[in-house]
Amino acid sequence: MENQYVMVIDQGTTSTRVVLYDHEGMIVEISQLACPTIRRHTGWVEHDANQIWQDTKWLMQDVLTRAEIQANAIKAIGITNQRETTVIWDKETGQPVSFAIGWQSTQSEKITQKIKQRNITELLHTKTGLWLDSYFSATKVLWAFDEIEDLRLKAANGQVLFGTMDTWLLWQLTKGQVHGTDVSNASRTMMFNIHTLQWDDDVLEQLKIPRQILPDVYNSADDFGCTELNGVKIPITAIAGDQQAALFGHQAFEVGAVKSTYGTGAFMMMNTGKTAQESKHGLLTTIAYGIHGEVTYALEGSIFSAGSAIQWLKDEMQLIDNAQASSDMAYRSRAAAHQQIYLVPAFTGLGAPHWQESARGAAFGITRMTNDADVVRATVESLAFQTRDILEAMQKDTGIALSQLVIDGGVSANDYLHEFLADLLQMKVSRPINLEMTSLGIAFLAGLQSGYWPAQNELPINQAMIHIKQHADSEHMMQKNYLGWQKAVKTVSVFP
Incomplete structure (x- = not known):
């Protein structure tokens, strides 16, 4: 696989990075921009989803320039991301309805307390594996429904879409063709049944979240469509939450x-x-x-x-x-x-x-x-x-x-x-010595799906x-x- 590389988009809480890996699992080049945090009130942690997308596009170009390689040298792209962070956007315009609500944000805490009073905590835990907390995406969606005018109605009418940061970037990279996520990110939303591997109808009914706003769920190593970079179509072949990607990187x-x-x-x-x-x-x-x-x-x-x-x-x-x-x-x-x-x-x-x-x-x-x-x-x-x-x-x-x-x-x-x-x-x-296990893990997943590496037992070990x-x-x-x-x-x- 000489002169071919795997590109990783690593969208984190404090930075967005694009990393190039070679066949030996070594970093060839990296480009990074800070991801500013918006703190409008105590306990609120938000991001500008549009800015993150613009930064990602710039970083993809910049890393190629730094490495002095052409887009056709990229075998595949993988995306790893801060999990739970919630983006809701208009299906027609592609514009977010508000700032992205960060995983650390506690602005949905009051909603969480109200849900706890309904005695469905055990139901949620049994089906999703998660404990009821403002940390997870579902309560953030409910907060947006309560606070943004007509958003609940628009969601019911299928006029808006929900996603974690991976879904938002995938939708942008594929020009709105793919509204998807992977099982690792879906499992962090408090809406996904980790046993049936489906969005859970009972949970959605209890929370009053319409299924049509949710993304399709794929394997972590899968075919997520293609993006175009400098006129070259490049397959996106992996998505995983940052912590799961780090586990795979190890x-x-x-x-x-x-x-x-x-x-x-x-x-x-x-x-x-x-x-x-x-x-x-x-x-x-x-x-x-x-x-x-x-x-x-x-x-x-x-x-x-x-x-x-x-x-x-x-x-x-x-x-x-x-x-x-x-x-x-x-x-x-x-x-x-x-x-x-x-x-x-x-x-x-x-x-x-x-x-x-x-x-x-x-x-x-x-x-x-x-x-x-x-x-x-x-x-x-x-x-x-x-x-x-x-x-x-x-x-x-x-x-x-x-x-x-x-x-x-x-x-x-x-x-x-x-x-x-x-x-x-x-x-x-x-x-x-190399602490970049998150980006390495998603590179491995993308490389396995694209054939860059033939099997898990043939992944490079050079740590x-x-x-x-x-x-x-x-x-x-x-x-x-x-x-x-x-x-x-x-x-x-x-x-x-």
Whole structure:
């Protein structure tokens, strides 16, 4: 496959990127633009869907220019995306009816509370694998129906379309010819039955969401139509949510394989194979990916604030100049041996396994000695504490005693976090030198569907890893610290 490449569109919460991969699974070129966040009210997180599309078009051209290759060198295109983020647009004009409602946004919280009073939470959980929360797309659609004039009527009349960010980009790339998504993204909407692999009529009836606005659902590796780039038709052959794509990028194909991705949020996912493992401990049962008409399931724990917590230290608190400084300051705080403090970054509520969408952030244990480095360290450590919350729930649900964890995502480059995770979890924690597992995973899926790679067992394996094991004398102190964290979370959950 010399002189042919796979193009990946990676539309995330804070950036949109287009990446070119070669047959060895190596990045040839990457082009990136920031994805601005719109915060009109407290708890609201929105995006300009039109701007994201314009940025995507520009990036596709720019990456070709940077790589000095022609469009006919692109074998296939794959799309991976921030999940749950909701776009509704006019079917005729193609214009969004409002800003895209981000996955972190809690603007539909009141709607969620009203639904909970109807005692259908268990129905939703059984069919969709999800716990009722403003995190998921369905409540965001209902918020738009309530707030945008005549939108509910237009939806009933089939005049508008719904999609997560992958669906929006696919519709634009195919010039309105394909209104589709894949099973992994559909499974995050709280409208999709993960067992029948169909939009669920009972759920739609309960929520009063018309089926005609929903996209067709495909495998993750599938034929999604074509787009035209510089006069060349290029097939779009894969779509998957960002966390599922990262799992595939790690080639975590065995049952029990686990990865944890630290981006804007943090997400731990375990491959459960052909079994939709129901969680009794606050995790999500979701679809990892679909290939050849068969789906692979996963258990997932979602942490709402990871990279966004580090960004908060930089932008709002002005305690650090860049993300790397958070690691340096955390080490400095630990060396000073100040009293342990805890920061619970519940900026948009608490995710798994607590699911407290009304919770808000707090710090505990602050004394006159507390300084900026201590606050930074507490913030970094909060990501590890939340990871342990999820890991313990995952082990209880599956009965699988994990002995190692693989991490990725931009925040995982934080050396202090990596080391603290190993001590707190009392296991080896590894991260790849190349942290771009999300885009690599969707490149693999697109390449498999297009024949760029012939089979999963022939995908390139070229990931150099950094391994850190726990310190021999760390277990007692880490257990004490974790008990303190649990007290802090319990307090946040009942306040205000």
